[in-house]
Amino acid sequence: MILDANDLPDGTPQEADLCIVGAGAVGIAMALDLLDSGLRVLLLESGGVAPEAGSQALYAGTVADPALHSPLDTYRERRFGGSTTLWGGRSMPFDPIDFEARDYIAHSGWPIAFADLAPYYPRANRIAEAGAYAYRADQAFTRPLAPMIEGFASADLSTDTLERFSCPTDFGRRYRHKLEAAPDFRLLLHANVTGIALAADGGSVDHLQVATLAGRRFPVRARHVVLAAGGLENARLLLASRDVHPAGVGNGEDLVGRYYMCHMAGTIGALRFTRPVWHGYDIADDGTYCRRRIALIPEAQRRLRVGNVIARLHHPRIIDPAHRNGVLSMLYLARMFIPYEYAKRLDGEVRLDLPTQARHLWNVLADMPGTAAFMWHLLRDRRLAERKFPSIIIRSKANLYSLDVHGEQEPNPDSRLTLCGDIDALGMPRLKADWRHTRQDIASIAAMLEVLARDVAASGVGTFTYDPDSVAHEMTRYGAYGGHHIGTTRMAASPRQGVVDAQCTVHGLANLHLAGSSVFPTSGQANPTLTAVALGLRLADHLKTLAARPPVSVSTS
Amino acid sequence: MIRSVLVLGASGFIGRRVLRTLAAADDLIPLAAGRRVAARTEDGIEALRLEDGDTAALSAALARVQAVVDCRAAPPEEMRRGNAALFHAAQAAGRPLVVQLSSMAVYGNAVGRVDETAPLSEEQGPYAAAKLEGERLAAAYGRAVILRPGCVYGPGGTQWSLRIARLLKARRLGDLGAAGDGIANLVHVDDVAQAVAAALRNSLAEGQAFNLAMAGAPTWNDYLMAFAQALGHVPVRRLSARRVRLESKLLAPPLKILEMAAARLGGGAWAPPLIPPSLARLFCQEIRLVSGKSEDLLGQSWMPLDEGLAETAAWCRAQGA
Structure with a gap:
């Protein structure tokens, strides 16, 4: 009642x-x-x-x-x-390690274990x-999936864990x-x-x-x-x-x-791949959108004495029209129609000068077919769909991405x-x-980025370049991750x-x-x-x- | 002890399985009857062609047996006439035991756990009313067992198997959200046949009604998902409540006309399946048929859903769905 x-x-x-x-x-x-x-x-x-x-x-x-x-x-x-x-x-x-008391994360440890919540x-x-409770690609999909990053190998990072999306x-x-x-x-x-x-x-x-x-x-x-x-x-x-x-x-x-914790989050660096990558969504049998991420595995967290961090391949920074992508520029120009909670990490509330805005407009006009196709996709798969396409996915013709990082905060x-x-x-x-955040919050992300740069290069699949001195700035550019x-x-x-x-x-x-x-x-x-x-x-x-x-x-x- | 059993509607979806099950039993001798049977079935069982309204032939057939299982499927009016004829003829033919296939529709719009003592209702329309009238005739007749199956599925089943498979293939069914939270009270056709055989063998069943639905029946959403997976029609689509309403209220009437036209032209398979309002209502009816009595008294067990769906999906695929 x-x-x-x-x-x-x-x-x-x-x-x-x-x-x-x-x-x-x-x-x-x-x-x-x-x-x-x-x-x-x-x-x-x-x-x-x-x-x-x-x-x-x-x-x-x-x-x-x-x-x-x-x-x-x-x-x-x-x-x-x-x-x-x-x-x-x-x-x-949560991962089982999240429940453990870790001497390198102050005040960590739950009085229950993952098994109690499982x-x-x-x-x-x-x-x-x-959808189904399956958070590894091989559990969630019986069909073979294209690798997230072809040829990428790492002893410290996994690319087979999933995030699944509610309708929402x-x-x-x-x-x-x-x-x-x-x-x-x-x-x-x-x-x-x-x-x-x-x-x-x-x-x-x-x-x-x-x-x-x-x-x-x-x-x-x-x-x-x-x-x-x-x-x-x-x-x-x-x-x-x-x-x-x-x-x-x-x-x-x-x-x-x-x-009080939220999450550390931000976008950083340039990932340029020489091999095919798949950074979009895979649809499970039950219709759920699933996406693979790059995750620092528990053993690496323990060895490096850092918190839990994951990352996704992301489009270039939207406010910079140098990306020459009509869809991204259109999103920037249409930001006033996007709810605050979602627009914040699109434009960072930065106000651009007129010439820069004009370059965004030029990007849209120069990429009309791509922009129109994207609008149709947005209308059909997100606006009108009951199970909505979860986020903006832009395929980079240059195989160039930024890294979207989401990391644990130390209590x-x-x-x-x-x-x-x-x-x-x-x-x-x-x-x-x-x-507030701690030095360890930034150090955890910095360590993950270092491992990624090393293993991308060692695998011969491309390069990951970023400014190590900018990690703290980029991870706090938009402040605490909202809503958590x-x-x-x-x-x-x-x-x-x-x-x-x-x-x-x-x-x-x-x-x-x-x-x-x-x-x-x-x-x-x-x-x-x-x-x-x-x-x-x-x-x-x-x-x-x-x-x-x-x-x-x-x-x- | 009952040995000879007349199976009415023996060429139908349930009738065929009942016939096969009885024929495989050492202690029962079935006699098939129906509008479309030959003198002997493929399995060599003796069969009688029985036209609607041929009460003399029906009486003659009943006189040869100790029990009759009524598996006839018909529109409500025809069902009423058939029931009246059956009980009238049975009365005159030595009062054989009648095993009557009723339906969960007699529980109306009830929700929650529903056992055989729940109130009965005609509120679901002419089909439910006809089934309920059949139950009343059975009660007045005195020597009857009433089986109230939920949604009978399995190879050969049109309503809960092939129709659903075709709708899943067309992505017109899938994940229905709140509109699919109802319970799919499924029962495999083999389980229905087993219940019939058990009812014939167990004298304690006489005068009783039994619900028939698998234990732990899934929600409609879960059933549709599992069936789509078995059929390979994945990923399923999430359909909005608006879409389900559109299907059942706007699209169903013209499709029904098309279906009737197709049937008159002698075909029907090419007409797109429809989702009538009654089906849309059932998808969200949270009624759980309690079948413990059939487990206890008839020794009923249930085919696991994945097993039942696997063979059903194989059959549906062979039908092009």
């Missing part, structure tokens, strides 16, 4: 066995998993079905350095479906509609019919959690304070509460709930909001979210993001090192659980959505078991 909180009587408490806060990727996936559990589940969503400026404005906050971090109301959507209404759909699991990945993949599926739109039809389930729209009220002893959640922008206020009481509000909002809710613990819920060790307690002085329309303190909000309520076996335990339960609060990328202790190289969903499904399983036990002592007065 789907209801609007504005239609409920003011002040009337709402009750459930389990309350999930946030109807985004993780909240909806968990709800789907719990539909047959016999539990009365209440899913609270701040926004409505469509985008609403008032709800979205609740996300606004400040950033320490606008050059390094996007505004906080971008790259995330406060509405039913959450940021899956915006995402690109790139999916892949059983949940296939279902996460299914819910995300990323808007979880709200896709699963609404299931949520509407389910008994024992309620989704409340326009229901903003403004505080977590603890029992007097501070050992459990008594109720959630809920408010609507139209002025309704009511408490929600549930035997168990899951915050699945996203990597930033989970921390904000804990920090802002200070009625019993002055530092916020679960923040006895001053860990909430710290260790850093000084990279953090705090509450700034402002409050939002509901009286909630707003966030301030002070995102990781680590702010990290998982650890000990309350001194983490906010939640290995089951995602807040240390010291038996009925408060956190779901999503905020609990990841490390970021890995992978986009976080699939792992966030898998962890949510694991938590849902755990909650089914917990629910079979007698209720924890929660006041219902």
